[in-house]
Amino acid sequence: MRIDPVTLQIFANHAQAAADSMAYTLFRTAHSTFVKETEDFTTGLATPDGMTFASPRDLGATWFIGLDYANAIRLVADYRPGDICITNDPYAGFVCTHTPDLHMWKPIFWDGELIAFSVSHIHNTDVGGAVPASLSRQLTEVHQEGIRIPPNKLYAGGKLNQPLLDVMLTNVRMPEQNYGDLQAQIAAMNTGERKVHDMVRKFGVEVFRQGVSDLLDLGERQARALLGRIPDGDYFFSDYLDEDAPGGVPVRLALTLKIRGEEAILDFSGSDAQLQSSLNVPTGGAERHILLMVGYTYCLYSIDPSILLNGGITRPARCVIPEGTILNPKFPAAVGMRSMTCGRLQGVTIGAFQAAVPELLPAGPAGSSAIMNVKTTDNRSGRTIMASIDPITGGAGGWSGGDGADGSGANSSFLKNTPVEINETEVPIKVLRYGLVPDSGGAGKHRGGLGTQLEFKVFAPNTVVTARNRDRTRFSSWGSNGGKPGATSGFWRNRGGNDEVDLGNTDVVALDPGDVILVTACGGGGFGPPWERDTKAVLFDVQQGKVSVQSAADDYGVVIRDGAIDETATAARRARLAANAKSAVFAFNDQREAYEREWTDANYAALTEVLASLPVNWRHYMKKRIFAALAELPAHQRRGDGSEVRRAFELAVGEFPQLRPAQAAE
Secondary structure, eight states: OOOOHHHHHHHHHHHHHHHHHHHHHHHHHOOSHHHHTSOOEEEEEEOTTSBEEEOOSSSSOTTOTTOBOHHHHHTSOOOOTTOEEEEOOTTSSSSOOSTTEEEEEEEEEETTEEEEEEEEEEEOSOOOSSSTTSOOTTOOBGGGSOOOOOSEEEEETTEEOHHHHHHHHHTSSOHHHHHHHHHHHHHHHHHHHHHHHHHHHHHOHHHHHHHHHHHHHHHHHHHHHHHTTSOSEEEEEEEEESOSSTTOOOEEEEEEEEEETTEEEEEOTTSOBOOSSTTOOOOTTOTTOHHHHHHHHHHHHHHOTTSOOSGGGGTTEEEEOOTTBTTBOOTTBOOTTHHHHHHHHHHHHHHHHHHHSTTTSOSOOOOOEEEEEEEEEOTTTOOEEEEEEEEEEOOOOOBTTBOOOSSSOGGGTTOOOOOHHHHHHHSSEEEEEEEEOTTOSOOSSBOOOOOEEEEEEEOSTTEEEEEETOOOSSSOOOEETTOOOOOOOEEEESTTSTTOEEOTTOOEEEEOTTOEEEEEOOOOOOBSOGGGSOHHHHHHHHHHTSSOHHHHHHTTOOOEETTEEOHHHHHHHHHHHHHTOOOOSEEOOHHHHHHHHHSOHHHHHHHHHHHHTSOHHHHHHHHHHHHHHHHTSOGGGOOSSSHHHHHHHHHHHHTOTTHHHHHHHO
16 A cells, blocks of 8 residues: 555655754764764664665765665664664674764664664764774774774663773773764754654554655656666776875776666676775675665766655665675775775766766766864863864866856765864864865866865874875866866975975875975866857856966967957867867876776776686785786787786786685685
8 A cells, every 4th residue: 555645745754854853953963073064974764674764965974865774783683662773883784884984773663663763873083093083095904993883782771881882982082072973863863763753643653654665665666767768788987096005006996887777787897806905895795785876876866856865766776796896895804995985986887877878967076085184282281182174075077057066066065164263263273275276177168166175284293184085186087078077186295395295195194383284176077068168157267266367278268368358369279179179978187098008998807807816815915916017018018908917917826826726716
């Protein structure tokens, strides 16, 4: 029996309002800047089986649509009223995906029957471990990434498990901050429980149960109808993280999107093997794991913003993720920096969908956001300060209907900036510059969004800055339909001084008093030929400081003299640009094009095959050996057909006879 459409819509509004109320409670009562300002948290309502059916739209990390608590819920037995459960263990239940993410769920009962769960998560600024803020790509195993709490009851029948709380708070750098955020989560889940009880009183428990089922079914039907509008076929896209470890080689993420009627298969088989760094994404092999489905959800919602956002939309899709790869690592692989991989993965999914429907999706998002954390000492009080000060986010890609959003755009849009005044009040730093990076957005008929930049000075010795998710210094966002790629990012210590250091993708930096940090984000890709952009729009961008006079001429063909457009020179230059244009769905930056002349699809196919034949613990090591061998290969011996990869592999394996029996056993 289905609920009639009018009642279902009213029910959906109530469920949405409940999730929003939970989010507002958490947002207003949290202690850490990263939660109350940046808004890295989620709230929601889930079925008794753990599937989220209601999530907030405007507050928190809105990319967790379809988060499934099922595996974690099953690891705790005998739920009773007053229970509240907790975990942050990436390998226990696979609902948490790195240790700073603290997930909690509270069973909601009606007349003794479990009818739903209120759920929430926050990203703790720190959960202990090897570095302040707990995360760095240089870490090699999950044991280095802070305390891990397997699924457990924090409250049993309303009674606090004080020893568990004590263990958690003893192992973190800012226990008062963590405890404050924990209390905010509990308040949010209590709000969710009250709202569900209100809904049951209004609709009745039978309608509540049926309404939850119908909402998920409706989401599935809408997703199937949307997928049915995309032409059947296989659509491939790949992109890279700059390096697989400090000073390492690129990380490849590859997707073949297979559209079959009203269903989609997301095959990630061409992605890199499991790494000896913290860029791995722990999914447990779940074919609809939330971190694999974020880009899918974004694409569906971009094509049709009226689609219902709940776990039902993931049902028509499934993922293929071989074990022992970066998207399905084996314990105890480090996973703390999975957020950087996830950001790039979302872009890869957008690229694959764009290959299928080029006019319906935007150009490449920046796909990188440096989450800046500072651990320092207040010179006046002697107090240790540990805080997140800002996400330095990139721009969104341009699209057929307009320019990409500047700053916090596309798949970084849920990360809110922290006002300079709050940063300087809560952390003893001096902000010298905060704004947009000129010329960072990819040129196009519709320009890519600009990246942000932050420059600040520190004043105490032994200050440590962590820049989580630093990337895009080598491979930038892509342009599409004739648009150009965005600019790369940057990170410097004392830029312009005699002791200037280009930090590249470094994510942990020790600083001295007076040191200045400058970090910039990359821009989004442009959409459509730049010489087709309205000349007045180009002039306005120049007046706003978003595009330089030089870029206006070189990229857009708009010649500006004395603050005005030279119409004759502009017409001639635009004609030359159009005559020399190359037609392609995607446009990549020079660094990527040069890299792919050596590392072709055939070479990567061979690399994937040979590494899969090895035990997991050998794969990253052997990958580095193969890359080193190819780097020394003379240009005339490079065929790009995979043969040089296979030969390098055979030579490397020949040095380790113990691998032969292991291969046979595997």
